[in-house]
Amino acid sequence: MSQPDDNSEVARLQKENQRLRRALEELSILNEIAVAINSALSLDRILESIVQKCTKHLQVEQVAVLLLDEQVEEKPFQTMIRGWDTRADTLPYRLDTQLTGWMLKNKAPLLINDFEKDNRFQTLPEKTPLIHSLLSVPLLSKNRMIGLIIVFNKKAESGFSKEDQRLLSIIASQSSQVIENARLLKEEQRLLKVQQELRLAYDIQTNLLPKESPKIKGYDISGKSIPAKEVGGDYFDFIPIDSHRIAFCLGDISGKGMPAALLMSNLQATVRGQSLVNATAAQCVECCNTMLFNNTPPEKFSTFFFGILDTKTQRMTYANAGHNFPFLFSTRQEPRQLEEGGIVLGVMETFPFKEQQIALEPGDIFVLYSDGITEAINKHEKEFGESGLISVIEKNMNASARELTNKIIEAVKEHTGDCIQYDDMTLVIIKREK
Incomplete structure (x- = not known):
């Protein structure tokens, strides 16, 4: 076998090895998240686990999980939990409404690596200097949107990748039913308390x-x-x-x-x-x-x-x-x-x-x-x-x-x-x- 063929085969094997290593890491991450959210006893603990794991494995500065409350017409999304690596308690209001509005309309992932130049948010009076990049994916339960996960400011200079989007989408898919079940349980407990009262x-x-x-x-x-x-x-x-x-x-x-x-x-x-x-x-x-x-x-x-x-x-x-x-x-x-x-x-x-x-x-x-x-x-x-x-x-x-x-x-x-x-x-x- 010639030297070029050997080099080509080595490169192919290295690439395949990297792919398998990433897949193994991904499975390990997903298993870690699955164990964390399924062992949590309350909705708040489930959301905290999602934030912690996303911050750690996606290497971002901030994570927000927003849940949709269909009974609140004026502001249907309520920020349930925020990442700890943050300098702001809430999203800027106009960004909050525009981002959630886009997600409600499209029900698809949103990846932005240059927030300043993204024309979907050009109507903001002053682009917030705290946000450079973001990745948002919907939380879907039985084809119904129940919320979204947003991660901000990838620490790597290259920004968010398609692999990041894929991983966060899988995390969202994995988490959606657990979140919905926890919400239903919380509502059932609330109704039970009301009935007792x-x-x-x-x-x-x-x-x-x-x-x-x-x-x-x-x-x-x-x-x-x-x-x-x-x-x-x-x-x-x-x-x-x-x-x-x-x-x-x-x-x-x-x-x-x-x-x-x-x-x-x-x-x-x-x-x-x-x-x-x-x-x-x-x-x-x-x-x-x-x-x-x-x-x-x-x-x-x-x-x-x-x-x-x-x-x-x-x-x-x-x-x-x-x-x-x-x-x-x-x-x-x-x-x-x-x-x-x-x-x-x-x-x-x-x-x-x-x-x-x-x-x-x-x-x-x-x-x-x-x-x-x-x-x-x-x-x-x-x-x-x-x-x-x-x-x-x-x-x-x-x-x-x-x-x-x-x-x-x-x-x-x-x-x-x-x-x-x-x-x-x-x-x-x-x-x-x-």
């Missing part, structure tokens, strides 16, 4: 409500609350004051879940405390207002109706803080809506709530309700309304308070059908027996 809030709310309606000679009383799909803040209570007086209330606290349940608990403690020290209706409402104002953020408030029934005088004294106006039904006249009242609780530190008084004659029915009754909507987005409430009551004037309560709730459910309701339905009915 809702169950606890429901238990708190249920335990705060009366287990049974009071038995008072000459009166038929009923109270009931039907929780909505989301645990809301409806609260009602009956509080005996002495042998001939009983306090009652109904409030609708803003918000849902645990915050509403805890606020409801505070409100109940205040109401009961005031009732037991013989406070008037107005004094009780004013005290509740001050408590809410001083102990809750500005966006928290509550409607609230508080009344005291005196079975000696057959009169009801009440104060209304922005709650739905109750109705008084009588066989002697048209239904009367008690339209007096003040502002909701918690928006002003002090407010002079006025007290009102009505007489209850035999056969009269006092109906207190939350907006979950009147604002319940059907598939045509039509509310049950006050007219629906009045109609049911007028058709059932001779029913007991409990029967009337159930009739109203049945009518509301018939009106709404399969439509999900997001407000509790709560009723307090006081009927003076004939």
Whole structure:
């Protein structure tokens, strides 16, 4: 064999040896990354592992992993993790939006070795001097883009190579499903926590409500609350004051879940405390207002109706803080809506709530309700309304308070059908027996 042929064969073998060595190194790198990300127990740890391995094996100054959050329209990509070898906490905003916009549109690798001269980013007012080269690849899961990996500033003067692009693309492909599974697990854990909090809030709310309606000679009383799909803040209570007086209330606290349940608990403690020290209706409402104002953020408030029934005088004294106006039904006249009242609780530190008084004659029915009754909507987005409430009551004037309560709730459910309701339905009915 001639000398040139020998040299050619040696060169070929050396080239093949280099290729095999690179392939072996690549497999070693990918195996190292696979072990790292699959052993990580959280999304943050997975992303940290990707950043560390990319920084080490691609020899770059900085790595960013951005995950796509489709629920955020204005800025769908959220930077989840940054490389440690950096002088900036975030990407320059306009570069961030242009780069992610290009990736969303093309869903393909992007390799730039001379950032200053790349015409895709010429609209930046001043090219950031910190970025000289970059390589970005999409994170794809089932052909859907879930994020991207970006590496900045290759330490080698030659910049990024096609081999770098290939390696980073394989890393992204290897990581995508692990990231997606971790995100799904994180979301499942979040939902589980929410469900646990809702169950606890429901238990708190249920335990705060009366287990049974009071038995008072000459009166038929009923109270009931039907929780909505989301645990809301409806609260009602009956509080005996002495042998001939009983306090009652109904409030609708803003918000849902645990915050509403805890606020409801505070409100109940205040109401009961005031009732037991013989406070008037107005004094009780004013005290509740001050408590809410001083102990809750500005966006928290509550409607609230508080009344005291005196079975000696057959009169009801009440104060209304922005709650739905109750109705008084009588066989002697048209239904009367008690339209007096003040502002909701918690928006002003002090407010002079006025007290009102009505007489209850035999056969009269006092109906207190939350907006979950009147604002319940059907598939045509039509509310049950006050007219629906009045109609049911007028058709059932001779029913007991409990029967009337159930009739109203049945009518509301018939009106709404399969439509999900997001407000509790709560009723307090006081009927003076004939």
